[in-house]
Amino acid sequence: MSKVRVLIVDDSALVRKMLTEMLSADAGIEVVGTAPDPLVAREKIKQLAPDVLTLDVEMPRMDGLTFLENLMRLRPMPVVMVSSLTSQGAEVTLRALELGAVDFVGKPGSDLSSTFGDYAAEIAAKVKDAARARPRAYTAGVPRLDAAPRLSADAVLPRAQLRALPSAGRVIAIGASAGGTEAIRVVLAAMPPDAPPIVITQHIPAQFSGPFAARMDANSAMRVCEAQDGQPILPGHAYIAPGGRHLLVLRDGARYVCRLHDGPPVSRHKPSVDVLFRSVAASVGAQAVGAILTGMGDDGAQGLKEMREAGAPTLAQDEATSVVWGMPGAAWKAGAAQELLPLGAVAPRLLQLAQHPITQASMRTGS
Incomplete structure (x- = not known):
């Protein structure tokens, strides 16, 4: 090559x-x-x-x-x-x-x-x-570089047993990396102010996640914030994982809350999409909707597959509209995503899926 x-x-x-x-x-x-x-x-x-x-x-x-x-x-x-x-x-x-x-x-x-x-x-x-990206137009003797060991979501959160979950409302979970700051902006800008709550992991350093959340808040009818530990997850709000900490969704009685975890990098990322998606599969199950957007690598593919196995509808951004079709491509090839959509169709489809009634059959995690 x-x-x-x-x-x-x-x-x-x-x-x-x-x-x-x-x-x-x-x-x-x-x-x-x-x-x-x-x-x-x-x-x-x-x-x-x-x-x-x-x-x-x-x-x-x-x-x-x-x-x-x-x-x-x-x-x-x-x-x-x-x-x-x-x-x-x-x-x-x-x-x-x-x-x-x-x-x-x-x-x-x-x-x-x-x-x-x-x-x-x-x-x-x-x-x-x-070098493999699709940038969009705007209107021998070489030392080996040792990489850190690659960890799975097991390093932060053990995989839960499949079980029935009482309904506590819909939650949309989104993961992204390279090209994701713009893709997330497009999705959030298309959401109404009363949209189901959205939890987001974007690969981003600690100094950037606060300003990023503020930019998204200014461009969306929803209230967008950097997630805080113990924060209730409410309709009309989007929560972005802070750089350097994993974002998990946990059930607290009849509601969901954000939990921040200072565990090791997963899939070499912190925050990791796999960690978020696994927590959503365990705590929200079939009441969740998952989407993986443009990004390098394969973080999120396994977690999205776990969400699908828990009964949640899942989708991935298509190759044509992705800056880098690494993460969504890995999810699609692994059978984790049920649908492949262009970026402009992601928000309407997420809303449509979130409006589907939650049946007793779908509440059985893994059905």
């Missing part, structure tokens, strides 16, 4: 050097060039035709967002943003994802000695996944 050709765009010579070393350590990646600003990058894109761009935000002569908007309008290509993991950096990065960037990583610091390998593995994986 041919290597993924990468162009690094950053005004810092140190960051360009560090990123070049990290990416070049992966046998599947070739750094074909670097650029200190967008104007140089524009010419190198024409000369080198890279597969993926890594892009800084704050640069001289033209800021990264302006450059990204022009790029996605005129020559859409996979872009991985290199962002500072701060509140201000979160706002800029979320805007970059809206403009069409595939994913983002934190900006490397000069004190990476203890975490160099982990950071290198993360950015290399995101660059290689980005």
Whole structure:
């Protein structure tokens, strides 16, 4: 297989050097060039035709967002943003994802000695996944990178025995990763203010989940918030898993509540979609509706399958409208999703499924 050709765009010579070393350590990646600003990058894109761009935000002569908007309008290509993991950096990065960037990583610091390998593995994986993305137009001798062990949802929540559950109302559960911030916005924007409660796990770092929830709240008739431990789950509200903590749904008498769990990463993610979906399968059962949207990897496929086995209707975003058809593709191939839909049809179908009456037969988990 041919290597993924990468162009690094950053005004810092140190960051360009560090990123070049990290990416070049992966046998599947070739750094074909670097650029200190967008104007140089524009010419190198024409000369080198890279597969993926890594892009800084704050640069001289033209800021990264302006450059990204022009790029996605005129020559859409996979872009991985290199962002500072701060509140201000979160706002800029979320805007970059809206403009069409595939994913983002934190900006490397000069004190990476203890975490160099982990950071290198993360950015290399995101660059290689980005090379397979479908960005939308806007209007031998190589060291091996050791990866952390891959855990399942068993590390956080044992799988429950199938059992009958009394009705406590419908709950919609959604999982997403790369491209998901925009996909979730589309789904939430189409929801009425009295929609069934929605619980969401989007792969996102801790500094970003609060600003992300605030952006979703401003774009939806529902009330959208970052989930809090013990928070009641109410109709007309959407709850987004905070970065760095797993979101679970638990039953508390005749109601559902959010439970935050500080367990290990599952499917290499924290929060993990598998953990959310497993908790929904156990606590909500056939009264739930599950959806998995665009994203890299396969987190959520097993959890969605458990939801389907518990009697919940399930769906996945189709390949044509996904930025990366990793997670929904894995769910579809595993038989976890019953339906495959374009993004624009997801919200109406979720509402339709949530309006179906809950029968005694469907309440028997696993029926």
